[in-house]
Structures are given as C-alpha cells and as structure tokens.
Amino acid sequence: MVRRRVLVNALSMEQPFIVDDPSTNTFRVNRRAMVDPEVLAAERANIFDRTWLYLGHESEVAQPGDYVSRTVGGRALVLCRDLDGKVQAWLNTCTHRGATVCRETKGHGRFLTCFYHAWSFDLAGNLATLPDAEAYGPGFDRAALALKRPPRVDTYRGFVFVSYNPAVIPLVDHLAGARDYLDLVCEQSDTTMAILPGTQEYSIEANWKLLVENSIDGYHAMSTHATYMDYLMTAMRRAAEATGEKLAPPSLDGRAHDLGNGHAVIEYTAPWARPTARWAAPLDPALREPLAARRAELAERHGEERARRICETSRNLLIFPNLIVNDIMAVTVRAFEPVTPGLMHVRAWELAPVGEPGALHEVRLDNFLTFLGPGGLATPDDVEALECCQRGFTSWRELPWSDISRGMAQERPGITDELQMRAFWRRWNQMIGGSDPAAAGDGAGGGETEVRLRAVGGGR
Amino acid sequence: MGGLKLSRAEAEDFLYDEADLLDGWDLEAWLALCTDDVVYEVPATGMADGSPATSLFLIHDDRFMLESRVKRLLSRNAHAENPRSRTRRLITNVRVSPAESAGSGTDEVTVAASFHVIRFRDDAMHQYVGRYTYRLRQVDGQLRIAHRRAALDADSLRHSGGKVSILL
Numbered sequence: 001m002v003r004r005r006v007l008v009n010a011l012s013m014e015q016p017f018i019v020d021d022p023s024t025n026t027f028r029v030n031r032r033a034m035v036d037p038e039v040l041a042a043e044r045a046n047i048f049d050r051t052w053l054y055l056g057h058e059s060e061v062a063q064p065g066d067y068v069s070r071t072v073g074g075r076a077l078v079l080c081r082d083l084d085g086k087v088q089a090w091l092n093t094c095t096h097r098g099a100t101v102c103r104e105t106k107g108h109g110r111f112l113t114c115f116y117h118a119w120s121f122d123l124a125g126n127l128a129t130l131p132d133a134e135a136y137g138p139g140f141d142r143a144a145l146a147l148k149r150p151p152r153v154d155t156y157r158g159f160v161f162v163s164y165n166p167a168v169i170p171l172v173d174h175l176a177g178a179r180d181y182l183d184l185v186c187e188q189s190d191t192t193m194a195i196l197p198g199t200q201e202y203s204i205e206a207n208w209k210l211l212v213e214n215s216i217d218g219y220h221a222m223s224t225h226a227t228y229m230d231y232l233m234t235a236m237r238r239a240a241e242a243t244g245e246k247l248a249p250p251s252l253d254g255r256a257h258d259l260g261n262g263h264a265v266i267e268y269t270a271p272w273a274r275p276t277a278r279w280a281a282p283l284d285p286a287l288r289e290p291l292a293a294r295r296a297e298l299a300e301r302h303g304e305e306r307a308r309r310i311c312e313t314s315r316n317l318l319i320f321p322n323l324i325v326n327d328i329m330a331v332t333v334r335a336f337e338p339v340t341p342g343l344m345h346v347r348a349w350e351l352a353p354v355g356e357p358g359a360l361h362e363v364r365l366d367n368f369l370t371f372l373g374p375g376g377l378a379t380p381d382d383v384e385a386l387e388c389c390q391r392g393f394t395s396w397r398e399l400p401w402s403d404i405s406r407g408m409a410q411e412r413p414g415i416t417d418e419l420q421m422r423a424f425w426r427r428w429n430q431m432i433g434g435s436d437p438a439a440a441g442d443g444a445g446g447g448e449t450e451v452r453l454r455a456v457g458g459g460r
Numbered sequence: 461m462g463g464l465k466l467s468r469a470e471a472e473d474f475l476y477d478e479a480d481l482l483d484g485w486d487l488e489a490w491l492a493l494c495t496d497d498v499v500y501e502v503p504a505t506g507m508a509d510g511s512p513a514t515s516l517f518l519i520h521d522d523r524f525m526l527e528s529r530v531k532r533l534l535s536r537n538a539h540a541e542n543p544r545s546r547t548r549r550l551i552t553n554v555r556v557s558p559a560e561s562a563g564s565g566t567d568e569v570t571v572a573a574s575f576h577v578i579r580f581r582d583d584a585m586h587q588y589v590g591r592y593t594y595r596l597r598q599v600d601g602q603l604r605i606a607h608r609r610a611a612l613d614a615d616s617l618r619h620s621g622g623k624v625s626i627l628l
Contacts, residue, residue, distance in 0.1 A: 198504035198516030199504055200617075201504075201616030202620075202623060203616070203618040203622040205622070226537045227528075227538055230528075230531075231532070234528065235524065235528075345616075350516045358513070365512060365513065365514075366520055368516070369517060369518070374518060374624055375517075375623070375624040380625035381540050383540060384539045
C-alpha cells in the first residue's frame with residue numbers, strides 16, 4: 001500500500017481529510033473539513049485565491065454602459081460593458097482611498113463614480129475626472145490611477161471568470177472536460193444564450209462543499225424529493241389521461257463522469273420535458289410539433305447524436321470549485337461562496353436561448369420554478385438536508401467520517417453513485433494540501449492516498 | 461368595469477381570516493378561498509414589478525401547482541416544514557381600489573397590503589417583509605382570491621432562512 005504524506009504550513013491535522021483506497025472501495029471525507037475555520041482559511045488561500053472563479057455572464061451586461069456588481073472570492077467586483085462594447089471586470093474600489101465605485105447591484109451609465117471624493121472612472125477603467133486635479137501637480141500619473149482589474153479575466157462561451165492568481169493556467173485548460181458540457185448547454189441556441197432578469201439570492205447555514213455534493217447528487221432525488229416526484233407524476237398522469245397515452249414509469253438513467261481538474265458531471269435521461277427540445281406531458285400537445293421541428297434543426301446543425309444529447313439528456317455540471325450549471329427542465333447557473341464554515345451565500349440565475357418563442361419560454365420559466373430555487377417544490381428540502389448535515393457535523397470529533405464510496409465497485413458508475421463527488425474531493429484535497437495531482441481517480445489503483453496537514457499558525 | 465364594492469374593513473376582515481388560516485396550517489381551507497384560475501406569485505428579490513413570463517421568479521403557481529404545494533406541505537415529506545414552523549402574519553396598510561384588469565366581466569377589486577411574516581423554527585427567527593397585491597373576485601356570493609402576489613422588500617432571502625418554504 002502506497003502512503004504519501006504531504007505537509008503544508010497552514011493547518012494542524014491529526015487525521016487525513018480524505019481516505020481514498022480503490023483497492024477496498026473506500027472513500028471517506030473527514031467532517032472537520034466542513035466545520036473548521038482553519039480549513040476555510042486554507043480554502044481561501046489555496047483554492048479561492050488560486051483557481052478560476054465565475055464572475056457572471058456577458059449577457060448580464062448586454063448593452064454598452066451596463067454594469068453589475070457582486071462579490072467573488074471575497075472581493076467586491078464590477079462586471080460591465082464599456083462604450084466600445086468590450087466586457088470589462090474591475091475591482092470595485094477607488095484607486096484613491098478605496099471606497100466602492102459602484103454601489104448598485106445593477107445599473108447603466110457612462111461612469112463609475114466614487115462619491116467620497118468624486119473621482120470618476122469611465123467603464124474602460126480610465127480615471128476620467130476628479131475635483132481640483134491641478135492640486136496634484138505636474139507629476140500626477142492619471143494612467144496609473146485607472147481602475148484595477150483582477151489579475152486574470154477570461155471568458156468561455158459568455159461565462160466570465162476571474163482569477164486572483166496571476167500564474168493560473170489558462171481558462172480553457174482549467175475547464176478541461178467541462179468545456180464539452182458547457183458547449184452542449186450553449187448549443188441549445190443557434191446564436192447565443194442569455195441570463196434572464198432576476199436573481200435568486202439566498203443562503204444556506206451549511207458548509208459550501210455540501211452544496212457542491214448536493215447539486216450533482218442523483219442518489220437523493222427519490223428520497224429527499226418525493227413530493228416533487230409526486231407532483232411530476234400527478235401532472236404527467238393528468239396529461240396522459242387527457243390524451244389517452246400510456247404513462248412511462250419515472251426513471252433517471254445515465255452516467256457520472258470525472259471531467260478533470262475537479263469538474264464533474266452526471267448526464268442522464270429523465271421523464272421531464274425540455275424546452276430545447278423534448279416534448280413530454282404535461283406540455284401542451286400543440287407544442288409537440290414545434291419541439292420536433294427544433295430538434296430536427298439541431299440534428300441538421302450538429303448531427304443526430306449530438307442533437308439527441310442536447311435535447312434528450314439532462315446534465316448536472318460542476319465547474320470546480322463553486323459553479324453549477326444544471327441543464328435539466330431549464331438551465332440554472334448557480335454560484336456560491338463560504339461566509340463562515342457553516343454559512344454560504346448562494347446566487348442562482350436562469351440561462352435561456354435568446355429569441356426563444358414565447359410559449360416555450362414561458363414553459364421554461366415555469367419549469368424552472370417547479371423544482372428549482374428557494375420557493376420551488378424541491379430546493380427548500382435541499383436547504384433543510386444540508387443544514388441537517390451541518391448540525392450533524394457538531395459531533396465530528398466523535399464521528400469524523402462521511403462515506404462517499406458509492407459506486408467505486410462499479411465498472412460504469414451511474415448518476416446515483418458518487419464518482420462525481422469524489423472527483424471534486426480529490427481535487428479539493430490536492431489543492432488544500434498541495435499534493436501531487438497524479439494518480440487520482442476511481443480505478444487508478446494508487447492505494448490509499450493520505451494527506452496529512454500539520455503545524456500551525458499564521459496561514460496566509 | 462366590475463361592480464364589486466368592497467370597503468377597507470371588509471378587505472381587512474378577509475385578509476385577517478386568510479392570515480389566520482395560513483398561520484394555523486389550515487391550508488385546505490385556505491385553498492378553498494382561491495378561484496380555479498388562481499395565480500400565486502413571489503417575484504425574485506429586487507424584482508418586485510417583474511413579470512413571470514420574462515423574468516426569474518421565486519414562485520409562479522397556477523391552481524394545479526398550488527394544490528401540489530399544499531399537498532406537499534401537508535405531507536410528512538416536506539422536509540423543510542417537518543416539523544412545521546410557527547408563523548405569525550402582521551398585515552397592515554390595507555387599501556382597496558378598482559381592479560386594474562378585471563377578467564372576463566367578473567366582479568373584481570384590487571387590494572394591496574403590507575405584510576410582516578415571522579417564521580420560527582429550530583430556535584431561529586426568519587422574517588419576510590413586503591407588499592401583497594390581490595385581485596379578489598366575487599364567486600357565488602363569496603369573495604375569492606384570483607391573483608395573489610407577495611413581493612419582498614429584502615435584497616435576498618438571507619434574513620428569511622434562505623428559502624420560501626411556507627405560503628407567504
């Protein structure tokens with residue numbers, strides 16, 4: 001059995017965070033990872049300050065002059081489109097004495113102005129005006145006092161990411177196998193996808209990694225969400241009675257995939273309708289034809305197999321560390337951040353094809369709400385489940401281990417297995433402990449990989 | 461224009477009775493107050509005037525979805541409300557005006573009110589503050605809810621337990 005020890009300077013640890021032993025189908029996560037402020041400090045330093053983080057979508061600033069502000073990786077940022085049409089990301093802080101230059105969550109204008117001393121910046125970041133500029137004298141370097149960008153900003157298919165690590169690998173490399181799944185989501189539109197107006201802003205009194213697990217967990221669907229399944233089956237039964245069709249039993253069937261760099265996905269077929277483009281009860285039978293036509297267009301454009309995946313399969317995609325793109329009965333984009341070990345802030349948006357016909361668009365919007373979001377028939381119970389886990393973790397010293405081994409013995413792990421969570425945890429473990437990323441993965445046969453963290457203090 | 465006339469006192473009586481049913485978890489009786497074409501909606505925070513046809517909401521229920529919501533809440537599997545929370549609704553600033561869009565020649569009025577719903581569970585207190593807008597309709601001599609919007613004032617649900625697991 002191979003044992004590796006990795007020592008880092010930020011944490012003390014008597015036990016490893018993860019026990020990962022494919023030879024005995026063992027995968028356990030130490031619950032200390034969910035409760036310890038030292039772990040959160042290490043996550044901020046080793047993960048949130050080091051990797052790519054989702055800032056927003058280009059469609060949120062569709063017009064020159066549009067801006068939104070939000071906190072990403074603990075920093076106040078502005079996402080905007082300058083008057084030349086270029087998407088820009090800025091640290092939301094005045095280069096003079098630090099006050100935020102944008103105090104609205106969303107707006108439109110030509111300038112970002114710090115009201116404190118009235119320094120005003122254009123959306124391309126230039127320091128445009130300041131009162132009594134002549135008092136600074138002839139050596140005053142206006143260019144050096146332009147708004148400052150996060151060290152790295154890049155975009156993939158409209159998704160804007162930032163990194164506070166100047167040496168981070170390129171975004172496309174970071175996204176690895178997740179790119180193809182983002183492509184599948186975006187191919188629902190022939191032109192572009194856009195975030196719809198409205199944000200679901202909520203919080204969960206639980207560790208942020210519990211929402212990572214939950215968002216890609218097929219195992220809990222039938223138990224936690226019995227009331228949603230009951231709603232769905234009742235709706236389908238009513239519709240089937242009206243049309244005299246036979247009702248297929250509900251099933252979720254598919255696979256889980258490790259996409260590299262901590263990203264993972266479950267892709268599966270499900271009984272529900274998809275606005276692009278799968279007709280199922282209880283959709284209006286009048287929509288059957290437009291959906292079939294849309295599917296034929298996509299087959300023409302992308303080939304039959306690709307069109308089948310775009311239209312027929314659902315996918316819950318994790319982009320490490322904290323972005324979820326769930327393409328199910330509608331597409332939700334969800335990002336979340338830890339505030340304390342036991343509290344996260346969550347934002348969720350809805351992504352949809354631009355120019356979708358009105359009837360389908362309304363179906364999409366209502367589909368989203370039946371299951372998703374803090375007012376849906378399902379998400380409140382997820383919030384409850386995660387908060388119950390966090391309460392259970394109070395005894396982490398007495399019962400330190402959570403089991404995430406489901407499906408390790410399977411040749412082809414399915415969506416009710418936990419391969420997708422192991423992909424996350426392995427990457428998390430590497431980044432938190434600075435260990436060698438080689439030889440990780442189910443079936444890698446590397447024996448137990450143990451990360452020990454020791455010694456104290458200071459952190460970064 | 462509809463011919464329904466409703467005094468403020470009558471509107472208040474209706475809202476207070478409704479609040480009593482909701483606080484008492486008498487949800488089947490509450491559902492009976494709704495018309496067959498009822499719409500119940502909660503816009504996303506910061507989007508009080510949004511339309512559910514074009515923007516993301518928290519809740520946009522038709523009668524069937526609302527029945528499913530009530531059935532769910534009364535079951536043992538609505539985990540977020542099992543055990544049930546206790547709520548208290550404070551309703552004030554009630555105003556009655558003619559319905560803006562009286563549907564299909566029926567008798568309707570619009571009623572607006574401020575609400576403060578306080579929810580207690582697991583020794584935590586969650587608050588929902590906002591504005592109700594109702595379209596009330598006379599059906600067989602009884603006042604019924606045709607449209608009910610609860611628009612929240614908060615920027616997020618972070619003061620509300622992170623969810624809307626009750627009927628607001």
